[in-house]
Amino acid sequence: NAGVMQNPRHLVRRRGQEARLRCSPMKGHSHVYWYRQLPEEGLKFMVYLQKENIIDESGMPKERFSAEFPKEGPSILRIQQVVRGDSAAYFCASSPRDRSGETQYFGPGTRLLVL
């Protein structure tokens, strides 16, 4: 049973470029969550998506960041015009359904480095 898949595992971008991070949830899971972990800091929620719907994006920075989870294919977190402060580990998690108590399982993460 494959777990949450993320790619790429490592991504290097220069300032001003775009970063696209992909996440495929566990089989049977229809809810996806993105978290960011800055160096020496805790995990911070960014966005919660279901297929074709953004449920909660209150943790996303207002500019340059967007996320989608299309009907077909992986969820994508997109960062436009990256800056050095975007360097972090970005983790995707999935759960089977969003009831109180459903557990979120994390993928291996994408380490983004902005030069």
Add this chain to the structure above:
Amino acid sequence: QKEVEQNSGPLSVPEGAIASLNCTYSDRGSQSFFWYRQYSGKSPELIMSIYSNGDKEDGRFTAQLNKASQYVSLLIRDSQPSDSATYLCAVRGRGSTLGRLYFGRGTQLTVWP
């Protein structure tokens, strides 16, 4: 802003000892609590979930929840060097934030042989 507080540590215990990790949370109405383990450079891995007051045991791990005190803890019995990692306490949101987990900053545990 909901807060989850953990002692940052580091916590250092000898092999075979009991490691005790603590967490407090600010939202009195919280219902769902999780402990994750994160090795350096890796992703969080679920250890335990707990929803009701009292103790929940799974192998060498015991989670304890006291909603009145807004306190959740994790005990690791017979600690092993392989338990050395950062332990993250997470609390699930409510209402419009039901989908998100609020994480503490983690407690770094070292188990020495």
